[in-house]
Amino acid sequence: MGLHHSQLDPDLLARFRRGAVIPAHPLALDAERQFDRRRQRALTRYYVDAGSGGLAVGVHTTQFAIRDHGLYAPVLSAAIEDSRAWTDRKLFMIAGIAGQTDQAVAEARTAVELGYHAGLVSLAPMKGADTDRLIAHCERIANEIPVIGFYLQTAVGGIELPVDFWRRFAAIDNAIGIKVAPFNRYRTLDVLRGVAAAGAEDRITLYTGNDDHIVLDLLTPFRVQRDGEAVSLRFRGGLLGHWSVWTRTAVQLLERIHEVTEEGRPVEPGLLALDSRVTDCNAAFFDAANGFGGVIAGCHEVLRRQGLLQGLWCLDPDEGLSPGQAAEIDRVYAAHPDLSDDAFVQDNLERWLS
Template structure:
């Protein structure tokens, strides 16, 4: 399977792709009404797609006692189909685990009409780099793949530059999400793509929540066999963009205008810090990201898009002082939230 041309062009133009959270009731059962409302919110916000079954959707959805992987993917797919949008909208399924499990999840996603998969390489510490590449080739033979460089502090690992050189040469890799939270490792990925024969076929997306705006404004430039090759990070696939999404869409459009003008205002550096500060609160950077999912839930709860901050893992809760830190974000950066937009549309999104 290949990615439809209109979706491929949109992916390369640059999209806001929120990582879709999981709506639960107080007894930790799937809250279908609010799950559907979230998907409707992302479409109404102008997002260019959603990623479902990823970290923000909680990896526990795959556990036998929950068996929620197919249901949450299905709910999002139904809402997207129902909306009949007149613009490209990318359905991304999170896929993880050993090759056999990953292929099972690919088949579920394809049966539900998903366009591509975000392939996690987390939790597979025993695999060599070559074994990882074999796994990627197996998945990419079935479905377009968005690669994912995940930071080690939340289950990822460091990969070599040579790994990414070989990764970029795999047919049907359509994008790479860079989220190592490390400039050196991010450069490894971009340089590897620039040196690849497929450099024009791979879109780069930021997942570096600590550097979102700077990533999106930076042109990477390398000399490859005497030729200057340039590459930009065109969009973001982010848990951070699961909240205040309408403002994230506005932000990316502003950044696209700035990139075309070739005149980057110095105030963008300050705005980058503002966004990073909000992310530190939402994702609980002070406590090694222990409260990252409840932090996203808390913002959505305040807006009425979720009923609570509950996670499938009952021990996954807001960290001490995280609630107050989110208060501080609202006080310091009122121009970054989209509460008015949500308030005006919430009743429609929650309707049957």
Template sequence: MTTLSKEITTLLQEGTVIPAHPLVLTEVKQLDEYRQRRLTRYYLNSGAGGVAVGVHTTQFEIRKPEYGLYERVLDLAAQEIAAAALQRPFIKVAGICGHTMQAVSEAEIAVKHGYHLGLLSLGGLNEWDEDQLIGHVREVAAVIPVFGFYLQPAVGGRILSYRFWEQFAAIENVRAIKVAAFNRYQTLDVVRAVCASERGDEIALYTGNDDNIVADLLTPFSFEVNGQRKERKFAGGLLGHWAVWTHAAVSLFKDIQDCRNAGYAGCERLLQRGVEVTDMNAAIFDVAHGFHGCIAGIHEVLRRQRLMEGIWCLDPDETLSPGQSEEIDRVIKAYPHLIDDGFVHAFLNE
């Protein structure tokens, strides 16, 4: 069983920006290694505190035998992070999914390439009962520290009970949970279970609720546990939304941390920023069409910034929806303070 170092644990608990890393392809749908590496360097230079590779934003199709890209993309990102020789901790998260044999194999690959945590998706296991899922998590946690993932039902997840999250939080090597339930009731189940757990202080909470990023990060959650008040906050975010305009996201996250540390002075301004972020997310994630164009929307922003050549995906059906490009035009024009075109231009010129 691998464990986390003290410096990675501290950063994870204090909170940081973790973008979900896209996959960069050529027009003939081959891995564009040069731009894949360059995109990792963009996240490093943007000030992000980590990166998640092999996750939904990286496209689940990378695991298919005809592509066989899972280990390759993990390796490329790990190489670039090592080459950067950062003088600060940087969290490497590997996406892990599938039935137990596949998930354990992916965890072993992640450990081989120096990843700190495995973001464990339970998508595709909807026929399993919750006890089976807990057994599955334990087997993966025996290989790599687990970053739990409450995936919203709209994109392949399922409703999980409070009892499930109680059991999940009790697993020794669970070190963080990303909540992307897109439902406040389901979000409360996770936070309340972590507050009630004897291991609660060891588990960092990260928002994945792209419709509520800023408000999640500002909100203190408080519950009574055995006659005492327990309070938790979302430490940071692991987000597909933060795969774009990352330098601006890092700046916004620092403002949120400063606000929390200053007794919530200036909270009203940040809540307004949160509405703007949600509006931007609706455009890039294609909420109007049930998230159909969410990966293509991320690619489109990166293409416009010249970090990608095109919006190509392994799945030919992964494309922009009608009107999505115009919506991206609208939010870029409406919220120039939340984009980082100037930073990207300077980065590319270097």
């Protein structure tokens, strides 16, 4: 047996369970598409100082192709080394886990060796596998590291996962959370029904990955039926590519939501209205108009404008902004200036790049 959630720092696990801002960490490259260590360090420092509760590294926003370029261990190592060198505050570190079972188990072992606390399991490479095989795959990984399920939207390679899969996943002893990111309300409810059916609502912490519906996911009390009785579930935090940009205001937003939900206060219309405003920004960053073709480059573009990245370069030279996407980013910058954290970045950029 590898790392079990009972071995984690109780305070750190409690912060994960309360809910945190966990950015999906991008990959900094130079003009030759080589790993830009200085800019990668600056990004990590930015997320730490913005108040993030953790980091997710080696995930979709980091680019799954790091595995083909020998960058998986170096990128994971950089994030944990840089965060620990920058702050005494403990962050909940999540490693992306992908590939067929042997590869995924090897990645989980690497993550544990580097000091990561959990693995976010992408099932995209398992397309075509039935539920029995998918669960066996997750159980093998859970023998190595606490696991977080990942419902990735089909538009970027995810597979449909039924209620029964989520029921069986939630029953895995070393499963601690699920990132719910199908960008689909019906499939989102499938996850919640599965968790409730497993009786795991107190052990499985739900994180929204629905970048198109962030605020309402976090504000909504979800109720599903189990044995004729209502079970209440909530999303506690966000593990989001969207929160790789404008992260300081995301932290402030989640703090505001926690105050409302934990105290049982009425939700103000202005807070509800933020759902559509944040989604409008996400449509530009994630390139919704073009089927999410520019999703990673869009986040890079925001970070480039702020000075954190030098360019938009992705490992795939054909990956970049879609036609019209830069103009859409211009539009949301102008429409929602209070949602950006440009001033915060400018005040600290030189220090982060030092």
